[in-house]
Amino acid sequence: MDLKGILAISGYGGLFKLVKQTKTGFIVESLSDGKRMQAFASSKISTLADIAIYTESGETPLKELFKTIFEKKNQQRLTLTNKSKAEDLKNFLEEVLPDYDKERVYVSDIKKIVAWYNILTDNNLIDLDDDEVAEEQEDDVNDENKKSDTKDDNSEDK
Secondary structure, X not given: OOOOOXXXXXXXOOOEEEEEEOOOEEEEEEOOOOOEEEEEOOOOEEEHHHOEEEEOOEEEEHHHHHHHHHHHOOOOOOOOOOOXXXXXXXXXXXXXXXXXXXXXXXXXXXXXXXXXXXXXXXXXXXXXOHHHHHHHHHHHHHHHHHHHHHHHHHHHHX
């Protein structure tokens, strides 16, 4: 699951996929309806990869939280919505992230988490195997780099 190309734009509901960077901002595509629009550089744009949830011991990246929800809810869409009761939303977050900071994480934040998770599952963008594949690819690249460094060192000795 690569959240780097998935954007949240302040003032717009839903999530967007980065299509292209322009001189004045970005071209993005809505994950909800597929419509494209321009997001200007002056807009507050955040990638989901950069967002974390406050916990008592620090922060938990959104990616890890989504994985936990995905595993605990049997890879299903959540029944909660942004219209759910505040108490239900808090109980849900406590179930999936027991040590979240109750003073710094607001109900509006939990509503966004629920909405974003549902959008990602609707678009099949949450995948638990993705990270293992990415780590293997990084290891392969690192191994190749080490081999080429060793070859360069040997050729310099001659």
